Amino acid sequence: MGREDYLIEFRCGGRSFAAEARGLRSIAGAHWRPATKASRRVVLAELLGLTAGPAGRTLVVARGQGNIGFVVESISKRQIERQAIRPVPELLQGWLRVPALAGLAYYAGGEGVMQVLDLPRLAEWVEAQAPEETGEKGQP
Amino acid sequence: MGEHKITSTGSMAWSAEAGDDTREMMFVFHRGAQTFALPPTSVAEVLGQLEVTPVPFAPGWIEGVVGVRGDVVPVLALQTYFGLGKAEAVASRRLVVIRHEAHTLAVWADRIVGVEAVEVGAFEPPLGNLPEAMLKVCRSHFRMNETVVHCLDLGLLLTESRARVVAG
Numbered sequence: 001m002g003r004e005d006y007l008i009e010f011r012c013g014g015r016s017f018a019a020e021a022r023g024l025r026s027i028a029g030a031h032w033r034p035a036t037k038a039s040r041r042v043v044l045a046e047l048l049g050l051t052a053g054p055a056g057r058t059l060v061v062a063r064g065q066g067n068i069g070f071v072v073e074s075i076s077k078r079q080i081e082r083q084a085i086r087p088v089p090e091l092l093q094g095w096l097r098v099p100a101l102a103g104l105a106y107y108a109g110g111e112g113v114m115q116v117l118d119l120p121r122l123a124e125w126v127e128a129q130a131p132e133e134t135g136e137k138g139q140p
Numbered sequence: 141m142g143e144h145k146i147t148s149t150g151s152m153a154w155s156a157e158a159g160d161d162t163r164e165m166m167f168v169f170h171r172g173a174q175t176f177a178l179p180p181t182s183v184a185e186v187l188g189q190l191e192v193t194p195v196p197f198a199p200g201w202i203e204g205v206v207g208v209r210g211d212v213v214p215v216l217a218l219q220t221y222f223g224l225g226k227a228e229a230v231a232s233r234r235l236v237v238i239r240h241e242a243h244t245l246a247v248w249a250d251r252i253v254g255v256e257a258v259e260v261g262a263f264e265p266p267l268g269n270l271p272e273a274m275l276k277v278c279r280s281h282f283r284m285n286e287t288v289v290h291c292l293d294l295g296l297l298l299t300e301s302r303a304r305v306v307a308g
Contacts, residue, residue: 015194048196048197086212088212089211089213089214089243089244090243091214091243091245091298092195092198092202092205092212092214094302095199095301095302095305096195096197096198096305097197097198097199097305098196098197100196100197101195101196104212106207113193113205113206113207113212114193115193115195115196117196
């Protein structure tokens with residue numbers, strides 16, 4: 001499976017999420033730090049309004065001149081095929097304050113629904129909220 | 141009155157005689173201290189307990205999403221939406237899957253009353269003392285014994301809920 005074709009699954013705030021691998025610049029360690037003023041480190045669980053667990057890895061997304069690193073707890077070895085993504089219902093899309101949901105994917109034989117986050121779009125939103133700010137950012 | 145039964149899969153099916161010029165069929169359910177009614181044609185199915193996955197960046201009255209036969213369906217918390225406080229999760233509650241035009245959503249019901257035939261003359265305008273959010277989406281009410289049943293207008297509910305998000 002090529003990088004274009006799969007989702008990575010990760011734990012954040014004690015829950016499982018997924019993101020498209022092709023939206024990531026790299027996956028770094030927990031202690032990744034912004035190298036330039038244009039970059040920033042964001043604890044993803046706090047951004048999503050969840051209680052953050054111990055930092056495990058950082059999902060780095062290119063944004064403008066820099067990078068935005070989303071800190072998560074762990075990354076699963078399981079890869080989910082991109083075809084598993086289902087579109088967000090139009091009704092739900094209209095209810096969301098931030099359009100950061102790329103889709104939803106079933107897991108555990110269809111018993112659960114995993115959210116597929118649109119990390120590049122979330123990075124765009126993070127930057128739009130506080131373009132001058134650098135360093136860590138938490139919940140909106 | 142129509143009848144409803146629980147199927148072997150835990151979902152609920154019902155049958156009801158068609159309404160006529162003098163009666164309108166309504167699907168009635170309890171949620172918290174309120175009793176609501178919907179046109180039975182808008183109720184796609186009633187399911188047992190399902191795991192609801194919370195969704196980030198959703199307003200507090202969106203409980204999350206559930207998977208229903210390959211579809212992802214948002215769950216709207218009626219009590220929270222109407223400002224009536226957070227309803228307790230009753231063990232016997234059921235998920236009512238509702239369709240309106242191209243949209244599907246679900247709401248929890250603590251108890252399903254069933255499909256009731258309501259005399260057309262029994263419908264009255266919404267009660268004036270309802271919370272504003274509820275008043276905006278109720279088209280009428282009727283009484284079932286001593287219980288006030290609020291008739292929800294799904295079109296208004298969807299329109300108002302989106303307007304509420306836009307308004308912040």
